[in-house]
Amino acid sequence: xxxxxxxxxxxxxxxxxxxxxxxxxxxxxxxxxxxxxxxxxxxxxxxxxxxxxxxxxxxxxxxxxxxxxxxxxxxxxxxxxxxxxxxxxxxxxxxxxxxxxxxxxxxxxxxxxxxxxxxxxxxxxxxxxxxxxxxxxxxxxxxxxxxxxxxxxxxxxxxxxxxxxxxxxxxxxxxxxxxxxxxxxxxxxxxxxxxxxxxxxxxxxxxxxxxxxxxxxxxxxxxxxxxxxxxxxxxxxxxxxxxxxxxxxxxxxxxxxxxxxxxxxxxxxxxxxxxxxxxxxxxxxxxxxxxxxxxxxxxxxxxxxxxxxxxxxxxxxxxxxxxxxxxxxx
Amino acid sequence: xxxxxxxxxxxxxxxxxxxxxxxxxxxxxxxxxxxxxxxxxxxxxxxxxxxxxxxxxxxxxxxxxxxxxxxxxxxxxxxxxxxxxxxxxxxxxxxxxxxxxxxxxxxxxxxxxxxxxxxxxxxxxxxxxxxxxxxxxxxxxxxxxxxxxxxxxxxxxxxxxxxxxxxxxxxxxxxxxxxxxxxxxxxxxxxxxxxxxxxxxxxxxxxxxxxxxxxxxxxxxxxxxxxxxxxxxxxxxxxxxxxxxxxxxxxxxxxxxxxxxxxxxxxxxxxxxxxxxxxxxxxxxxxxxxxxxxxxxxxxxxxxxxxxxxxxxxxxxxxxxxxxxxxxxxxxxxxxxxxxxxxxxxxxxxxxxxxxxxxxxxxxxxxxxxxxxxxxxxxxxxxxxxxxxxxxxxxxxxxxxxxxxxxxxxxxxxxxxxxxxxxxxxxxxxxxxxxxxxxxxxxxxxxxxxxxxxxxxxxxxxxxxxxxxxxxxxxxxxxxxxxxxxxxxxxxxxxxxxxxxxxxxxxxxxxxxxxxxxxxxxxxxxxxxxxxxxxxxxxxxxxxxxxxxxxxxxxxxxxxxxxxxxxxxxxxxxxxxxx
Numbered sequence: 001x002x003x004x005x006x007x008x009x010x011x012x013x014x015x016x017x018x019x020x021x022x023x024x025x026x027x028x029x030x031x032x033x034x035x036x037x038x039x040x041x042x043x044x045x046x047x048x049x050x051x052x053x054x055x056x057x058x059x060x061x062x063x064x065x066x067x068x069x070x071x072x073x074x075x076x077x078x079x080x081x082x083x084x085x086x087x088x089x090x091x092x093x094x095x096x097x098x099x100x101x102x103x104x105x106x107x108x109x110x111x112x113x114x115x116x117x118x119x120x121x122x123x124x125x126x127x128x129x130x131x132x133x134x135x136x137x138x139x140x141x142x143x144x145x146x147x148x149x150x151x152x153x154x155x156x157x158x159x160x161x162x163x164x165x166x167x168x169x170x171x172x173x174x175x176x177x178x179x180x181x182x183x184x185x186x187x188x189x190x191x192x193x194x195x196x197x198x199x200x201x202x203x204x205x206x207x208x209x210x211x212x213x214x215x216x217x218x219x220x221x222x223x224x225x226x227x228x229x230x231x232x233x234x235x236x237x238x239x240x241x242x243x244x245x246x247x248x249x250x251x252x253x254x255x256x257x258x259x260x261x262x263x264x265x266x267x268x269x270x271x272x273x274x275x276x277x278x279x280x281x282x283x284x285x286x287x288x289x290x291x292x293x294x295x296x297x298x299x300x301x302x303x304x305x306x307x308x309x310x311x312x313x314x315x316x317x318x319x320x321x322x323x324x325x326x327x328x329x330x
Numbered sequence: 331x332x333x334x335x336x337x338x339x340x341x342x343x344x345x346x347x348x349x350x351x352x353x354x355x356x357x358x359x360x361x362x363x364x365x366x367x368x369x370x371x372x373x374x375x376x377x378x379x380x381x382x383x384x385x386x387x388x389x390x391x392x393x394x395x396x397x398x399x400x401x402x403x404x405x406x407x408x409x410x411x412x413x414x415x416x417x418x419x420x421x422x423x424x425x426x427x428x429x430x431x432x433x434x435x436x437x438x439x440x441x442x443x444x445x446x447x448x449x450x451x452x453x454x455x456x457x458x459x460x461x462x463x464x465x466x467x468x469x470x471x472x473x474x475x476x477x478x479x480x481x482x483x484x485x486x487x488x489x490x491x492x493x494x495x496x497x498x499x500x501x502x503x504x505x506x507x508x509x510x511x512x513x514x515x516x517x518x519x520x521x522x523x524x525x526x527x528x529x530x531x532x533x534x535x536x537x538x539x540x541x542x543x544x545x546x547x548x549x550x551x552x553x554x555x556x557x558x559x560x561x562x563x564x565x566x567x568x569x570x571x572x573x574x575x576x577x578x579x580x581x582x583x584x585x586x587x588x589x590x591x592x593x594x595x596x597x598x599x600x601x602x603x604x605x606x607x608x609x610x611x612x613x614x615x616x617x618x619x620x621x622x623x624x625x626x627x628x629x630x631x632x633x634x635x636x637x638x639x640x641x642x643x644x645x646x647x648x649x650x651x652x653x654x655x656x657x658x659x660x661x662x663x664x665x666x667x668x669x670x671x672x673x674x675x676x677x678x679x680x681x682x683x684x685x686x687x688x689x690x691x692x693x694x695x696x697x698x699x700x701x702x703x704x705x706x707x708x709x710x711x712x713x714x715x716x717x718x719x720x721x722x723x724x725x726x727x728x729x730x731x732x733x734x735x736x737x738x739x740x741x742x743x744x745x746x747x748x749x750x751x752x753x754x755x756x757x758x759x760x761x762x763x764x765x766x767x768x769x770x771x772x773x774x775x776x777x778x779x780x781x782x783x784x785x786x787x788x789x790x791x792x793x794x795x796x797x798x799x800x801x802x803x804x805x806x807x808x809x810x811x812x813x814x815x816x817x818x819x820x821x822x823x824x825x826x827x828x829x830x831x832x833x834x835x836x837x838x839x840x841x842x843x844x845x846x847x848x849x850x851x852x853x854x855x856x857x858x859x860x861x862x863x864x865x866x867x868x869x870x871x872x873x874x875x876x877x878x879x880x881x882x883x884x885x886x887x888x889x890x891x892x893x894x895x896x897x898x899x900x901x902x903x904x905x906x907x908x909x
Contacts, residue, residue: 032764036806040767042398043784044474046798049807051471055526089400090532091391099389099549102353110347117343161588171585172550173354176381176578176594177374179546179553182355185373190354274581276549284388289764 004323008313012306023298024073027291028066034086034289035062060084060292073295082299083292087284093296097278101300103173104277106194108266111201116255119209124244126210127217136210143207148265152200152272159196168196171274197273201265205258212254216247249320256312259305374553377907378573380871382888383586384599384863386579390552393536393544395513396466396529398474398890402552403577406894409450409538409554410513413441413460416787417897418691419637419883423787424897427455427514427539433830434494437483439505441493447561449516451537457487462517464495464508472529475512478504500828503790510787510895514539541568541899542575551578568903572871575902577888591624593869599888601863603737606635606677609865625868629886630877633678636861637885641687641792642738642781644729644745644855645812647773652727657720659852662777663706664713665752668857671741680858686845687856688789695789697842704849713752726755727776730769733760738779741857770811771804781860782808784891788831793823793844796853814853819844862887872908875901 035056044052057063060083061072076083082093126136157163160170169175174189220226220243229239267279274280278297285293317323382403390402395410406412413428425431431441447455467479481501486494497505516537520528536544541562542554553576562568578595580586586600591608608626628635644662646653653659668682685705686696729745731738742758749756756777761769769775783795797819798809805811822840829837848854864886866874873879875886884901885892892898 030762030764032762032768034764036771037764037767038399039806040808041400042474043782044398044807045477045794046807046809048471048474048476051476052474052529053806055472055529059526059530085391087388087400088391089397090530091389096389102356106351106353109350113343113347117340170588171581174550175373176551177376177379177553177576179373180355180548187352187355191351194351271582274585287763288388 004317005314008310012310016302016306019302020074020077020299021070023295023302024070027289027294030286030289032289034291035060037289038086038089060086077299082296085285085290085293085296087288087290087293093292096281096293097296097300100276100278100281103275104266104270104279106190107197107201107270107275107277108262111198111205112255112259112262115202115205116209116251119206120213120248120251122206123210123213124217124240124247127214127221128240133214136214140207140211140214143203144205144211146204146207147268148200148204149268149272151204152197152269155196155200156273169193173276193273193275197269197275200269200272201262204265205262208258209251209254212251213247216250217243220244220246245319249316252312252316252319256309259308263301263305374574374576377870380572380575380597380902380905381578381595382575382597382599383578383580383589383595384597385888385890386552386577389549389579390547390577392532392534394529394531394533395515395894396473397531401890402547403888403890404542404552404554404575404893405536406513406890407540407899408542408575408893409536409540409544410515410894411538411540412510412513412895414510415897415899416510416895417883418689418785418787418885419897421691421694421787423510424900427460428509429491431509433832436830437497437500439495439497441495443491443493444561444565445491446564447539448559449537449539450543450557450559453516453518454490455514455539456490457493458490459517460493460514461485461487462521463512463514464493466515466520466528467508470525470528472525475504475508478508481505500830502830503788503827506788506831507786507791511891513894541570541903545574549579551576553577562899562903568900570903571906572902590626590865590867593625593867596867596871597874597886597888598865598867599863599886601737601861602865603679604677605865606633606679609635627866627868627874627876629862629864629875634672634681634859634861635679636863637887638681638689638691638859639862639887639889640781640784640860641683641689642779642857642860643683643687643783644857645770645778645780646853646855647775647777647813648815648853649773649813650776652720652722652725653776655721656851657716658722659855660706661713661717661720661722661752662749662754663852663855664709664716665754666745666748666855666857667708669708670748671744672858675737675740675744676858680861682858683856685849685856687783687848687854688792688845689785689859691785691787692789692792695838695841697838697845700842700846700849704846706849706852710748710752717753722754724755726757728757728759729777729779730759730761730766730775731779732763732766734763742779771806773805773813778811779857780811782811785896788837789841789844790823790826793819793826793841793848796848797823797844812853814851816847816851816853819847822847862889862892868908870908871905873904873906875904 035053038056039049039052061069085091085093085096088096122136126133156170159167169192173193174186178186178189180186226239226243266277267282270277270279271283282297385403392401393405393409394401395405411427413426415424415426417424427443427447429442429444431439434440441460443457449455464485466473467476468482478501481497481499483496483498488494519537523531541557541560543557545553545555553574555574556570583600583602586598587602589595590598608624609628629637646659648654672678672680672682688696729742731742739760746756746758770778783792795809797814797816799817799820801810801813801815822844826837826840875882875884882904884897886901887898
């Protein structure tokens, strides 16, 4: 077990190093200069422009050679410092992210968990009931093939803009005019603003899990051990339970692979609803050439996805006895 | 046992999901959102609050009036104030923090301040604050008006209400612009900051002289509450009938339109395509507020609906062929039909530009005879003649503007067709905003749509923008992006700065010369005026500025330079609650 985890950890550390380097490099390859973008709004005379320009270049460390900027990036990163945001200047990136990340987590954690569990359950049920299968299969395919922004727009039109009614607000994380505080008015506002973006992410992911589970269960119910159990006269409930547990394994691997995709889906969904999460922030950071903010958000996502994968690795060991045997045998 | 475990797992998942839903509450009080200590409201009553949007594109994080690039809406105008205001509608100045300002001789300017003005921390606003703010031009090269530094010799303060500025050489126009552009800061606070912080610091607990106080800020909005001790209440009899003003950070255009129509926003300064069809006509009874429909009003009840804010021009790269050929530029100028762009693409929300490109408030500066002799207009036949006489050999040229600026992108398609009709091969090219900015700075473009000349009280800034020399490898400051090397014109612009604003005849003569040079050499091809986009919802508030109310000729725009330098504060003071 320890060797298994140590090996995994080394892989994660190398992945992190490569991902962080790419993360540092990519924003800098985008054409344009964030400081001149920032100054473009100011309408300054040339001599003032030059003084202000060098002030900002120094403030962001852009006046140093590229290798020094890279080393400095690691130095700062190891101290938990992600730099200063250009888009939200002069706020530190860590505190910008702290403001937005909670909204994203509030969206992603329920969407991922509930879609995963509900999808698997419904998929498994569909695999053994023809009538249910006839509806779940086409609906599942439709949902999983739907583009996030399209579904987001459709839901916004139907439930927020009056297509069916004005049940939910159309944009934002909470109502204008409310001050964030621990009271019912604010909490209710959070929930109503959260619902449609959540539903978008939930529905698309739900479709995928349901179809996957349905196919896996059908496959498991056709395998030798199932026929053997049935021949022994085992109750069908017991057979189904074994099939479900076996079918869970590929789904769990799928969850690890899907995390990145879901984060991508959250970006476009948040943009559509102007929901103040990390995805919305990525969109703004790209538009403003905000190297540090982009870097910081991606760093956060990289760490988040790696940690989630690590947890899934551990869960995998717990739920699949074969891995345990393999580990102790190795 | 097995079943029991599974039930527990399901319960656990649901509990985690539900708990994470409340995660945003953890940010309460943690985001460093400034709150005004005396105010403990948790929500702003709708009938006491004016909601605005269309200004902020990022979360409010800084209230430093020296940082013009990234400050919260309201920093200029609601918190910090200038010595004078400029009204582009009536083309006049309004004494603000200053009671008066006069040239006592050719190199001395005397400012007399209003009495009894107080900073929001209770300390007195005095001539020392004004003198200190002016001297920052000399002591800190990064303050936005440091271009004035070399012209100022010294500033003296004979008494608490008088400031005397001694100039070493004349810079009349730039000084005039300072008076209404740059807010006065608190000496005690600013002198305690580092030079970098004076310009780039967040100034999160702003101490100003203005009509409102910072109340709260989060990633979605910034909120102000009225300042009961504001000098304008006593001195000018102005008072706000609302208690709070909340400016919302922009979402997308359709989100903003929805919020306006639903009455969640009172004043929207977004460009909302098609808003003309939603505008209600003021009732004939003299009651200026809309009845029926969506209750949406604009400054003008009919086209162009909006005041003009800046000039959109087609910018040729004059270092490249065929754009460096005058006849080719003339061919382009005569080939384009701005009236069609205004009506088809903008639904008449904008007006075609005067060929000089000077905004309507600067009409008094335009020489009619020059305009008549040298002005151009849509004329494909003439365009073809100019094209024949030019060096154009059928090469393809590109026209750039930022991707996603949908109105400009469609206008560019129309221009491409107009050019094709006279035999010029052009293609539209829409890079990302940042990439297009870099292309203009580096000179890697053929033509670009651009609008970097904003409103001013005289045409000096406009011509400074067109003719600024020298041309650098990277034209960073948004001046002379077309790279027109015209030393004679630049000498005239510099000379203008040294003529007292009182000598109208002398400055008019030079403006006429500059207009003639501009029209006969076409370094820019002015097309239309972008609007000062403003639409108001009349559900909660009435008496917004409209052209038909002679007593309310104020600017309805919350953009930094308008709220802080022009007359938006006066417009806000006219608002009254409905019912």
